[in-house]
Amino acid sequence: MKQTYLTYFLSAFLFIGFFTLQAQEDEEEDWDMYDDFELEDDTPVKRYAAPTVSGMSPQRFISVSFDAQMPYNYEFSEVRFPQSNGTGFDVDESNPGVRESGTADFTGGLRINTNIPIISKSSFVWQSGINFMDTRYSISPDADFGENRFTLPNGNEARGLGQILNEDGLRNINWTNTFFFPMNETEFIVFQGQVDMSGNYALDSFQPLNTLRYSAAAVYGRRVSDYFRWGIGVSRTYRVGNMNYVPVIMYDWTSKNRKWGTEILFPARAYVRYNFNKNSLLLAGFDLEGQSYHIDEYSINGNSYEIRRGEVRPKIEFQTKLTGYVWASIQAGYRWDWSYDADELDGSNDFFRGFFGNQEFGMINSLENPFYFNVGLNFVSP
Amino acid sequence: MKKTILLASIFLFSLTGFAQEAEDLVGVWEPGHGKAKVKIDKIDDKFYGKIVWLKEPNDPDTGEPKVDKNNPDKSMRDVPLRGYRILKDFEYKGKGVWEEGTIYDPEKGETYDCIITMKDENTLDIRGYIGVKTFGRSDTWRRLKMKKK
Numbered sequence: 001m002k003q004t005y006l007t008y009f010l011s012a013f014l015f016i017g018f019f020t021l022q023a024q025e026d027e028e029e030d031w032d033m034y035d036d037f038e039l040e041d042d043t044p045v046k047r048y049a050a051p052t053v054s055g056m057s058p059q060r061f062i063s064v065s066f067d068a069q070m071p072y073n074y075e076f077s078e079v080r081f082p083q084s085n086g087t088g089f090d091v092d093e094s095n096p097g098v099r100e101s102g103t104a105d106f107t108g109g110l111r112i113n114t115n116i117p118i119i120s121k122s123s124f125v126w127q128s129g130i131n132f133m134d135t136r137y138s139i140s141p142d143a144d145f146g147e148n149r150f151t152l153p154n155g156n157e158a159r160g161l162g163q164i165l166n167e168d169g170l171r172n173i174n175w176t177n178t179f180f181f182p183m184n185e186t187e188f189i190v191f192q193g194q195v196d197m198s199g200n201y202a203l204d205s206f207q208p209l210n211t212l213r214y215s216a217a218a219v220y221g222r223r224v225s226d227y228f229r230w231g232i233g234v235s236r237t238y239r240v241g242n243m244n245y246v247p248v249i250m251y252d253w254t255s256k257n258r259k260w261g262t263e264i265l266f267p268a269r270a271y272v273r274y275n276f277n278k279n280s281l282l283l284a285g286f287d288l289e290g291q292s293y294h295i296d297e298y299s300i301n302g303n304s305y306e307i308r309r310g311e312v313r314p315k316i317e318f319q320t321k322l323t324g325y326v327w328a329s330i331q332a333g334y335r336w337d338w339s340y341d342a343d344e345l346d347g348s349n350d351f352f353r354g355f356f357g358n359q360e361f362g363m364i365n366s367l368e369n370p371f372y373f374n375v376g377l378n379f380v381s382p
Numbered sequence: 383m384k385k386t387i388l389l390a391s392i393f394l395f396s397l398t399g400f401a402q403e404a405e406d407l408v409g410v411w412e413p414g415h416g417k418a419k420v421k422i423d424k425i426d427d428k429f430y431g432k433i434v435w436l437k438e439p440n441d442p443d444t445g446e447p448k449v450d451k452n453n454p455d456k457s458m459r460d461v462p463l464r465g466y467r468i469l470k471d472f473e474y475k476g477k478g479v480w481e482e483g484t485i486y487d488p489e490k491g492e493t494y495d496c497i498i499t500m501k502d503e504n505t506l507d508i509r510g511y512i513g514v515k516t517f518g519r520s521d522t523w524r525r526l527k528m529k530k531k
Contacts, residue, residue, distance in 0.1 A: 031464060034419050034435035037410050037526040041504040047416060054489070061517055121520050122414045278452060278491065325512050382487070382494050382510055382519055 048122045048182035049223040055254035055261050055275055057283065057319055058327060058380035061115055065376025067135075068108035069335050072368040076100040076161050080362050083344040084153045084301045088360025091353070096364050100148050100162050102141035108372070109134035109169070115176070125180040132173050139166035154300045161295070161307075161363070168200035170293045170309070182223075190219045190231070190250075196238065199294035199306075210348040211294040211304050213238055219248050227254045239268060239290040241308030241339035243350045271317075280320035287313045290338070292350070298362075304348035305362060310338035313372065325382070331374040337367040404474035406500060410434065411523040413508075419526060422469060429480060431469030433488075439464060452491030463488055472498060485510045494518070 082088030148160025221231025231250035271285030290310030315333025472483035494510035511518025
């Protein structure tokens with residue numbers, strides 16, 4: 001009996017609570033009165049440009065993906081030492097004698113990217129992330145070249161580059177910080193700084209810290225509307241393999257019906273975007289990827305020997321929401337070899353060759369251009 | 383006995399003060415983008431906020447009053463945005479902080495966990511986030527008052 005009373009009591013209580021809530025919700029509201037509301041504290045309020053525009057692909061906080069290139073042939077030159085021996089390949093020498101050739105049956109591996117908001121206010125955003133890119137190789141050398149061990153200028157024996165790639169692979173770990181400073185409702189400045197450790201190191205034995213490489217970019221932009229922003233700037237980048245200074249162009253636009261758009265941060269990436277709906281979209285364009293990879297075995301006499309890997313990746317990418325804030329991405333494209341040459345850096349200090357410098361190369365290498373695929377899971381921003 | 387009465391009085395005063403602080407949230411507020419006004423009310427012991435004014439009340443595509451067209455629940459897509467409850471279920475936790483609530487972004491049709499912090503009597507820091515507060519975005523809202531006539 002007591003239980004029945006309790007049930008009645010609880011039902012009545014819940015009903016009254018619900019009725020009260022509904023009654024409050026259903027009160028007639030004079031919407032026009034809100035036209036006459038003004039700021040309590042009329043100190044002029046400063047408004048700031050938002051760090052994105054409508055319709056863009058979601059920003060990734062955490063991303064895990066797997067990248068795989070289809071088989072391709074490679075040709076590597078002799079390994080020379082312009083700093084240690086004073087002999088290298090002329091900068092215009094495009095077809096030196098081939099010392100190694102073969103097929104890379106597999107190139108790729110795991111990529112983990114993070115971009116965590118440390119401070120996220122309307123007046124300032126600071127995002128920081130550690131990124132890891134593993135590139136494993138499965139190499140089948142051509143029989144004509146046999147074993148490619150050779151003697152370094154200091155008398156030590158060294159493996160050929162194909163064998164190094166096959167056994168060690170290449171790794172990149174970087175720490176990237178991005179700062180977004182809106183100056184007012186329209187203008188903003190973005191700074192990005194990045195420090196990279198790239199090479200054939202193992203995760204339990206990092207390479208010397210003087211092989212860390214630094215990149216930076218600064219962009220001034222204008223957010224013209226909720227659908228369009230542009231920006232111009234400069235960057236110091238390793239995206240073409242060598243250290244370089246290049247202009248940056250930002251152009252993010254979305255059509256009024258939110259179906260079409262562009263996401264351009266040239267030269268790093270440029271896409272045309274089609275939004276199927278707010279949960280799936282297609283990007284078509286290209287990425288420019290690159291790093292300078294320290295090869296420990298060839299780094300002698302206090303110098304750093306580095307593979308200048310730069311590649312352009314024309315691609316199509318489909319992104320779709322799986323659940324909540326987890327999105328999947330699938331890319332298919334073409335990996336076009338921009339540079340796989342090598343430099344010997346005096347005392348590990350990098351130098352600027354740019355597009356017109358004439359410093360000699362340590363190796364001149366060429367890779368055929370295969371298709372590639374990338375699948376990933378992304379935890380995205382609100 | 384006197385000591386008991388004194389302790390009880392202090393306890394009652396602190397409760398009243400707590401409840402008074404909690405109600406500081408009630409009022410009409412303007413989000414950072416300035417495109418809307420949101421009225422926050424207390425219903426029972428929780429706080430709710432609804433859109434009461436839109437800078438652009440009509441959808442430029444249809445000329446009709448804006449509706450919640452991005453809502454993931456199709457049955458809600460015809461609900462007018464004016465009057466829409468975007469803040470729900472906030473509880474006062476003391477020290478000018480309201481938690482346990484959610485905020486709805488009509489532009490994305492997404493609902494986020496949310497924490498409200500009163501920076502001063504006329505300014506709120508509203509942080510929407512996913513799971514942990516790190517993964518979020520903050521906005522500053524300012525208190526509005528009725529114009530003097």
